[in-house]
Amino acid sequence: MNTKLHNHPSEQQAMVLEDLSPLARISSFIRSRISDNTTLVWLPAVWNTCGYADILEVKQGEILVAAYPFLDAHLEQLGRDAHRYHLEEATNLDESVIYSSLVRYSTAWDTDHDGNIESGTFLKMILLLPLLKQMGVNILYMLPVTRYSTINLKGDIGSPYAVQSMFELDPNLHDPLLDDMTSITLNDEMSALVAACHLLDIKVTVDFIPRVTARNSDLIRNHPEWVYWIHNEALEGFAPPPIPELDFFEECKPDKLETVYRSGETAAFLAKFSLPPNDLNEELWLQLKHRSQETGEELLHLIEEEMGITTAPAHSDWINDVQPIWTDITFLRLYADNNPLVEHLIKPDQAPYVLFDTIKCNYYPAKKPNRELWDLLIEGLRFNLNTYGIDGFRIDIGHVLPVPLLDEMFDVVKSIKPEALLISEDLFNRNHQKAAAVGYNIMLGSGWNIMTDITKDNLTEYLRELPQLAIHVFACAETADTPRITSRGGVALARMIAVLNGFLPNAIPYITTGFEMNEELPLNCGLGDNTDGADIPRAFFNRMQIDWSKSESMIPLLSELHEFKSLKRNLMDAEKFFVAESPEHVVMYGYMDEEERLICCFNLSGDQAVELSLAPFRNVDAAWKVGIDSHFRQEQLSSAALSANKVKLQPYQAIIFTC
Structure with a gap:
């Protein structure tokens, strides 16, 4: 990490920094083009997190700006924001939020309005980082960024999991705005993104694919x-x-x-x-x-x-x-x-x-054992850590690897990065002890499956097993391999589930890219498919973009969840967690100690309002307050109703109460 970027460099300082890090060299190059007001780009207005003012045109959630001054302003802001953060070696998983990104899709946009979607890039991904921080993200998990095969294509651009080389990056992730920067490589662009993440105390993990390869690998x-x-x-x-x-x-x-x-x-x-x-x-x-x-x-x-x-x-x-x-x-x-x-x-x-x-x-x-192949896979891990400075891996279908190979892989990773994040793809919480014993510290777990067909019984059973887990799991409504939660119940359900997943013990809130914008089209539907095999666009295989121009998004709610949760860290201990008895269609859980109560209430019905009582949880010395309400346009609960411990939940509404 280039700590000197914590102080906004002058042009003279930028020249000195040029040899020190790819991020500094890219920043210096962009600054050298700051007078270029002819390279214009359309970008989502929501990406303008630094309040760049020289906007040439505004149109339906988009802004037209001069590319280089816009980027320079955001890199300046990155340097200023870095003062607020310190990158710790060990990640506190109880305070973490994971953002899963397919870079080519997460920042894809028709920047020149020619009707064609340009690929997302490592450089544009840096623009998203302030939004991720707003939502509390401190782990960026990138789906494969390696060069993939273009034969036997699925869809129109092919799957990033058809890895043709584990030592080369996808050339589409290069940003054309850096074409004239002859000293930069694609590896440098990836390293710059990682360095930018580290400035904001965001760890970076990538997908590593050791069990399969492209058919023309x-x-x-x-x-x-x-x-x-x-x-x-x-x-x-x-x-x-x-x-x-x-x-x-x-x-x-x-x-x-x-x-x-x-x-x-x-x-x-x-x-x-x-x-x-x-x-x-x-x-x-x-x-x-x-x-x-x-x-x-x-x-x-x-x-x-x-x-x-x-x-x-x-x-x-x-x-x-x-x-x-x-x-x-x-x-x-193998x-x-x-x-x-x-x-x-x-x-x-x-x-x-x-x-x-x-x-x-x-x-x-x-x-x-195919020893030479095992050695190559291990070298692939070493290459990623040393070349890009990343912080860990999700091991694709790693639970089927030979145990001796997995042990060797993890030994090498931890020798280079002792506090590495290692994510298992295991699909079920029941395997938590095995995953922890192998050396993983995070696993996918069962949340995706619970959200496939949400019932009170299944959800309650899932909640009750969380405090006993030996490893942190994803708290997720969807993953890159499942349909979108919005396709199962619309935005109201997605918002309710976002709240539900925000306050669970041993579970890390997990945002699949696009979830924050209420996307309905999936990246893939390999798990829990609800499309009956319909031929719909999927970001794993098709050129697609997230609709970043929507007027209403999940970002304010996710930001509010993060801020509220940060105030309740001391209360949110697994030993203080409980699942409460509740009326039909309602799930309630919370945390309680002698001084404070936090009660989370969720109406699983999409068409019936439900009344419930908070009396069993009341701290007699304090009044109930509404901490979070998932509904867009909130109707304020009356103080009289709260005093009487009476609550009415609207369909797919989540409310968190404190006292």
């Missing part, structure tokens, strides 16, 4: 045996075999192996796999590899055309899952052999294959 050129291959004719309709003897969405535990491998369609599925090209025909493989290098032709296409095989699309590790096949990615082959438990269930000449069990190397490790 850069790794194939030198190590085709590191992925799985199938015959071309098997590609159309490729899918794991249905196992009618087992239930829907069933986990492949060891006692299920015999059933899976003896099931009717499993043998035909295994026959679809092929040896890798270098083992199938080494001479032809070398010729194709040389030809690709000489002509620039796509190597995977040459293999498909000349050898009749292709990389196997990836699929879920859950038996009888309805998730569609991931046609743009393939699994990495072991050179098979788990001993399945040796008697497959043919001796079986080609390397993927099935529900082989994906889960945590349950089914083999005897011969």
Whole structure:
């Protein structure tokens, strides 16, 4: 972190700082263009957090500004704001808020009004940081920012999870405003964003993808045996075999192996796999590899055309899952052999294959680790930490990795960053002890599932288990993999759930980018899909933008939640947490000690108002006050009603009371 930016540098100081950090060099470059009033951009008015005054035109939530003076003003403000913060090595997770960003989408905008959405960039992401701080964000979690494949596209631009290189960034995240800055690299632009976050006491974590890679991954050129291959004719309709003897969405535990491998369609599925090209025909493989290098032709296409095989699309590790096949990615082959438990269930000449069990190397490790691949994955972690200065990782489907590999990965991360944030993708709270024992300090958990079909019983059970968790979980209404909460009940439900998630023990409020603007279109719908497979735009695969021009957003409510919560830190202890008995359609929880009460009330009904009493929680020496009300246009509760402990909740209303 460049602490000298805490003092706004003069032009002479900026020249001195130029060699010290990418952020300082970018700031100096932008300042050198401050007289350029011809490079004009349209931007969302809400991004103008520093109150830049030289606005040329205002139009439906947008402003037209000269790009360089506008950026310079915001970087100046960043330097001034930095005085208010200090970056601690250890993150207090009880006081944290996570913002999940897909950078290309979070700051995408049609800046020149030509009808085309320009990609979000690392530079534009810096403009969002003051908004994130307003909402209490102190952890920025970035979905993949690496270079991804542009073949076998899902949607019109493809998935960021189809990682083609873990050591290169997505070139679309470069900002054209820095084109003339010849000394800057894309790595520098990412590092500048991280440094800007650190100035505001925001830790940065990124998605790390160790289990899958793009089907035409850069790794194939030198190590085709590191992925799985199938015959071309098997590609159309490729899918794991249905196992009618087992239930829907069933986990492949060891006692299920015999059933899976003896099931009717499993043998035909295994026959679809092929040896890798270098083992199938080494001479032809070398010729194709040389030809690709000489002509620039796509190597995977040459293999498909000349050898009749292709990389196997990836699929879920859950038996009888309805998730569609991931046609743009393939699994990495972490072991050179098979788990001993399945040796008697497959043919001796079986080609390397993927099935529900082989994906889960945590349950089914083999005897011969692909050591060179493991070392490369570990080097990828080291590269991210040392190159960009980030603070941790979310390990994509890390719960299926071999335990020895995960241990090595975490040892390396913690040797470089002892207080690293390590986020598990595990989907269920019941696995909290296992995730904590492995070394994670945050996990996704069950919140997303509870919000898929909100019922009082499910929500109450979820609330009661939170104080006992050994690890912090996401407190979320939605994730990048689920539909938007607004698509389940509109803005009123989203606001109520935002309040509900703001005050939970061992749970970190989690904002999926776009949630703060009441977005309805999802990033993805892989979990809890409510679209019935509808072909709707999804930010994982399509060029999209958040509607930052809306007149009403969630930002004031999220900011209010953060400010109010900061006043109640001492009360909000897991040992003081309770879930209260409540009327039908209502959930109530809170915190209580001898001096203070905080009662959170939520009407889960979207069409019925509900009356309830606060009398059981009353501190006789104090009057009830309304701390937070989720409704946009609040009707003030009368002092008489509060004195009588009588409360009426409107549909999808949340109110927090204190006394």
